[in-house]
Amino acid sequence: MASLPPHSALQTLTDHGINTTLEMETIKKITVPNKREGAGSNMKEFGTVTEQDDDGVFLTWKDLSVTVSKGKRGAKSILKDLTGYARPGELLAIMGPSGCGKSTLLDALAGRLDSNTRQTGEILINGRKQVLAYGTSAYVTQDDALMTTLTVREAVCYSAQLQLPDSMSKSEKKERADMTIREMGLQDAMNTRIGGWGVKGISGGQKRRVSICIEILTRPKLLFLDEPTSGLDSAASFYVMSRIARLGQRDGIERTIVASIHQPSSEVFQLFHNLCLLSSGRAVYFGPASAANQFFALSGFPCPTLQNPSDHFLKTINKDFEKDIEEGLAGSAISTEEAIEILVESYISSDRFQQVPKQVAEICKLQDHRESDTKRSHASFLTQCHVLTRRSFVNMYRDLGYYWLRLAIYIALAIGLGTVFFNIGHGYDSIQARVSLIIFIASFLTFMAIGGFPSFVEDMKIFERERLNGHYDTGAFVISNTLSAVPYLLLVSVIPGAIAYYLPGLRNGPEYFLYFVSSLFACMMVVESQMMIVASIVPNYLMGIIAGAGIQGLMLLVGGFFRLPNDLPKPFWKYPLYEVAFHKYAYQGMFKNEFEGTIFHSNKDGGPHIITGEEILRDTWQADMSYSKWGDITVLLGMIAFYRLLFLLIVKLTEKVRP
Numbered sequence: 001m002a003s004l005p006p007h008s009a010l011q012t013l014t015d016h017g018i019n020t021t022l023e024m025e026t027i028k029k030i031t032v033p034n035k036r037e038g039a040g041s042n043m044k045e046f047g048t049v050t051e052q053d054d055d056g057v058f059l060t061w062k063d064l065s066v067t068v069s070k071g072k073r074g075a076k077s078i079l080k081d082l083t084g085y086a087r088p089g090e091l092l093a094i095m096g097p098s099g100c101g102k103s104t105l106l107d108a109l110a111g112r113l114d115s116n117t118r119q120t121g122e123i124l125i126n127g128r129k130q131v132l133a134y135g136t137s138a139y140v141t142q143d144d145a146l147m148t149t150l151t152v153r154e155a156v157c158y159s160a161q162l163q164l165p166d167s168m169s170k171s172e173k174k175e176r177a178d179m180t181i182r183e184m185g186l187q188d189a190m191n192t193r194i195g196g197w198g199v200k201g202i203s204g205g206q207k208r209r210v211s212i213c214i215e216i217l218t219r220p221k222l223l224f225l226d227e228p229t230s231g232l233d234s235a236a237s238f239y240v241m242s243r244i245a246r247l248g249q250r251d252g253i254e255r256t257i258v259a260s261i262h263q264p265s266s267e268v269f270q271l272f273h274n275l276c277l278l279s280s281g282r283a284v285y286f287g288p289a290s291a292a293n294q295f296f297a298l299s300g301f302p303c304p305t306l307q308n309p310s311d312h313f314l315k316t317i318n319k320d321f322e323k324d325i326e327e328g329l330a331g332s333a334i335s336t337e338e339a340i341e342i343l344v345e346s347y348i349s350s351d352r353f354q355q356v357p358k359q360v361a362e363i364c365k366l367q368d369h370r371e372s373d374t375k376r377s378h379a380s381f382l383t384q385c386h387v388l389t390r391r392s393f394v395n396m397y398r399d400l401g402y403y404w405l406r407l408a409i410y411i412a413l414a415i416g417l418g419t420v421f422f423n424i425g426h427g428y429d430s431i432q433a434r435v436s437l438i439i440f441i442a443s444f445l446t447f448m449a450i451g452g453f454p455s456f457v458e459d460m461k462i463f464e465r466e467r468l469n470g471h472y473d474t475g476a477f478v479i480s481n482t483l484s485a486v487p488y489l490l491l492v493s494v495i496p497g498a499i500a501y502y503l504p505g506l507r508n509g510p511e512y513f514l515y516f517v518s519s520l521f522a523c524m525m526v527v528e529s530q531m532m533i534v535a536s537i538v539p540n541y542l543m544g545i546i547a548g549a550g551i552q553g554l555m556l557l558v559g560g561f562f563r564l565p566n567d568l569p570k571p572f573w574k575y576p577l578y579e580v581a582f583h584k585y586a587y588q589g590m591f592k593n594e595f596e597g598t599i600f601h602s603n604k605d606g607g608p609h610i611i612t613g614e615e616i617l618r619d620t621w622q623a624d625m626s627y628s629k630w631g632d633i634t635v636l637l638g639m640i641a642f643y644r645l646l647f648l649l650i651v652k653l654t655e656k657v658r659p
């Protein structure tokens with residue numbers, strides 16, 4: 001077991017190293033002219049509040065711990081007693097090995113921890129517990145959830161129209177979007193599509209920058225970035241990070257930037273003002289990034305010459321690959337676990353550790369006088385609906401998998417149906433053929449609507465990111481998603497519907513055809529609405545498709561064709577399942593449309609027979625004749641409204657569950 005560094009080393013660290021840096025820092029701040037000095041305030045004492053700071057956001061956290069419940073196996077601690085601050089005009093980097101809690105700390109500070117976690121301690125904004133007004137803070141997540149069919153310019157412009165208030169004209173919003181794109185160095189990729197699976201678009205680094213662009217459109221004063229350089233080479237990382245660091249002091253506003261970062265190059269490291277170094281959720285170091293090297297050296301882990309300091313820090317505290325590290329720390333003959341203990345102890349006994357809570361307390365005291373942020377406004381609800389509908393419409397148009405592929409397959413299937421059932425005639429034998437044809441169309445063609453599920457999941461990912469950042473109202477998303485799908489669903493109902501209706505020769509008359517395609521359209525809308533609900537609960541392609549297919553299969557089973565309504569076992573299959581299965585209303589409506597008021601003749605079995613459509617409906621298919629086919633289609637339309645509202649409710653409830 002290795003011992004702690006010699007007292008003299010810590011003493012030196014305290015007396016001449018970190019302490020000196022702190023003093024210098026304080027002196028520097030005190031000399032900044034402060035407009036409140038004359039007002040008799042005690043701000044001069046701390047000196048960190050300048051004219052510009054007054055506009056910025058001070059974020060402080062004290063004894064912050066996060067645990068995650070593991071059910072009967074107790075709780076797992078992710079963050080332990082962290083104290084720190086982030087100030088306007090500064091870039092705070094959160095570093096540490098993979099799984100040490102960087103994203104969790106960022107999520108806790110941004111107030112977006114998962115519901116299965118428990119947080120203790122205090123997080124204050126400008127010295128108070130408050131929710132920041134819309135547009136004051138932004139969070140760039142690790143995954144780039146972007147609409148892959150849009151160009152860079154379109155993605156940023158749509159976002160500007162959604163996020164910026166209606167008081168700004170369309171051209172002003174466009175100008176802001178273009179300026180932001182240039183700020184992030186994306187001018188050359190402006191007209192390139194973002195691209196996703198299968199379609200090569202912009203690079204990973206450019207995607208990261210598009211995500212950042214979208215979040216800084218409102219010029220937030222507090223910016224959280226979760227691994228903004230993940231997947232980038234060192235040159236691209238430097239480029240992105242230097243642009244981010246520049247944002248800290250732009251447009252006369254000092255921004256507070258907090259970023260988690262994996263492995264910065266020495267050039268990137270120099271951009272950080274403060275560093276929070278974590279290991280297994282514990283603070284190994286918090287303070288100026290420039291003093292971290294000295295801290296490691298004085299703790300007994302000097303950075304070898306020509307080695308990148310951040311590489312050295314991470315290598316020293318990464319215990320995931322114990323063996324390699326031991327070899328790497330050759331000569332020190334201590335395990336990584338022990339090295340971490342030494343560093344944590346060294347930090348706890350340093351003067352800096354004592355200073356951090358004092359600085360937090362001072363920030364809280366001095367900022368407490370500030371008024372809450374003035375509320376910035378969004379685009380109006382109507383503008384949100386309009387812009388989201390347009391964006392979604394363009395996306396559906398460009399994404400071949402959304403509707404076009406389905407349309408092609410439906411047309412092929414409809415031609416197949418038309419050929420198999422070609423000209424079925426009006427004889428007695430045609431009754432069964434008509435029923436089979438209708439059942440196939442109302443079941444299989446609507447069942448295939450679950451094929452659009454992967455596109456729904458992509459939409460949901462984008463929606464989730466935008467919703468968490470408060471870009472627009474959930475209601476606007478639900479309305480726009482419904483409206484933008486209507487023209488495509490009409491297309492996939494009318495064209496294949498016409499082929500499958502006229503080639504076999506179903507009931508003559510435009511009014512009957514109109515009812516038939518309206519019913520088909522309503523069924524597809526119902527299935528899509530159900531799949532949106534599945535996508536909001538199970539955001540995974542495979543599981544979602546399986547769940548969706550399972551639901552459709554069950555409803556199909558009890559729809560009243562494979563087993564006649566009166567033969568369905570009670571209570572579960574008949575009540576409630578048969579009553580809530582949309583197939584019941586689709587079958588009955590389409591049957592009534594086809595048979596009601598018709599007569600079929602037969603000369604078989606020794607003479608002419610006549611059977612009326614009503615007899616077929618009532619006696620053969622046990623249709624409910626107490627109401628007309630319009631009642632059935634009304635129920636289908638009601639189901640669309642019900643499922644869309646249910647989707648809205650689920651999303652709203654998810655919002656409430658999040659802390």
Ligand SMILES: Nc1ncnc2c1ncn2[C@@H]1O[C@H](COP(=O)(O)OP(=O)(O)OP(=O)(O)O)[C@@H](O)[C@H]1O
Nearest residue numbers: 068078097098099100101102103104105114116117
């Ligand atoms: N909601 C959660 N439920 C269960 N475990 C969680 C949850 N959030 C975080 N964890 C666990 O906490 C640990 C830290 O996770 P976190 O994502 O904060 O690490 P990280 O430092 O950001 O990692 P990386 O750099 O690899 O992204 C991990 O072991 C993770 O599995």
